[in-house]
Amino acid sequence: MRQNNWTWAALVLLGAAALLLLLMNRFPGALDSENAQMRFVYGVLLLTLVGSGVLMGWRERAGVALKQALTWIAIALVLVIGYSYRDVFSDIGSRLRSEVAPSVPVTGEPGxxxxxxxxxxxxxxxxxxxGTHVRFLVDTGASDVALSAADARRVGIDFSRLSYTIPYQTANGVIHAARVxxxxxxxxxxxxxxxxxxxxQGxxxxxxxxxxxxxxxxxxxVRGERLVLRY
Structure with missing residues (x-):
């Protein structure tokens, strides 16, 4: 029986190759685009899965064979839908992540x-x-990127070279800072x-x-509840 299965598999592959050659000869350029190639791959995948389900259940009752074929069809549809809407699922995942951790930047595209x-x-x-993690408050009213003393130490700023000569007005009054x-x-x-x-300085x-x-x-x-930064 195993030898017969391999024979059938070889015949299926030869039939698929013959079909591909026939289509390319009958419709030149039909598979040039990426979308056409993906549709052809989906079709071959679906036929292969259905055929394998039928062959595996050939010796069993017809109901078992039908259930196996339907199972493979469902798996194929899930794979096709997942690939087709991968960008949508990725965007949904990014939105969920930003809701859970708002300060974590979501990158849609470079820049x-x-x-x-x-x-x-x-x-x-x-x-x-x-190279060191720092959590910032985005402040368009601040003229500089202003580091707290604790963050500056973690970043590796040499405090012995700092000169606190720049006054800044804050909600708590005037503070002095050093330029870096x-x-x-x-x-x-x-x-x-x-x-x-x-x-x-403090x-x-x-x-x-x-x-x-x-x-x-x-x-x-600012777009609603999101801040969009573009370089």
Whole structure:
């Protein structure tokens, strides 16, 4: 019986090859496009799965063979639908992730980052500064990327070289900061190099993603509950 199965499999493959040659000869260029090729692959896959289900149940009752064929058809449909709507499923997954962790940037394409508004009504961004994770509050009113003292230490800023000569007006009053330059700041799919920043002497608990980063982008746009950054 096993030898007969291999014979049938060989005949099926030869038949599929003959059908492919016939179609290419009868309809030249019909399989040139990617969509046409994928439809042909789907069709061959579906016929193969159905045929294998029927062959495996050939010696059993007709009901078993039919159930196996229907099972393979369902599996094939799930695979086809999953592949066809992969972009939609990916977008849904990104949206769910942004709802669970609003500060984690979602990258739609290179040079973009999407941030979701958190429960406080603000936009936060998990970024990489010189390869180190820093959580920023997005602040278009801040002239610089402002690092808190704690984040500056983690990034590797040498405090012995800092000169706190720049005054900043905050909600808690005037604080002084030192000018620094960051080698690299990455938010989602956006990476900027040589970013001007400042390190506060005190009074700043959360680092701010200010205009020395945002001002170098092509656009910063609020769309409902999402902040869209494009380089």
């Amino acid at each position: 973009t980052a999407y941030l979701s508004r958190d429960m406080t009504g603000h936009f936060h961004a998990d970024a990489l500064v010189n 330059r960051l080698d690299e700041v990455t938010v989602g799919g956006i990476t900027l190099r040589d970013v001007d920043a400042s390190v506060s 009074g700043l608990d959360t680092s701010l993603l200010g205009m020395s980063f945002l001002g170098r982008l092509g656009s910063v746009e």
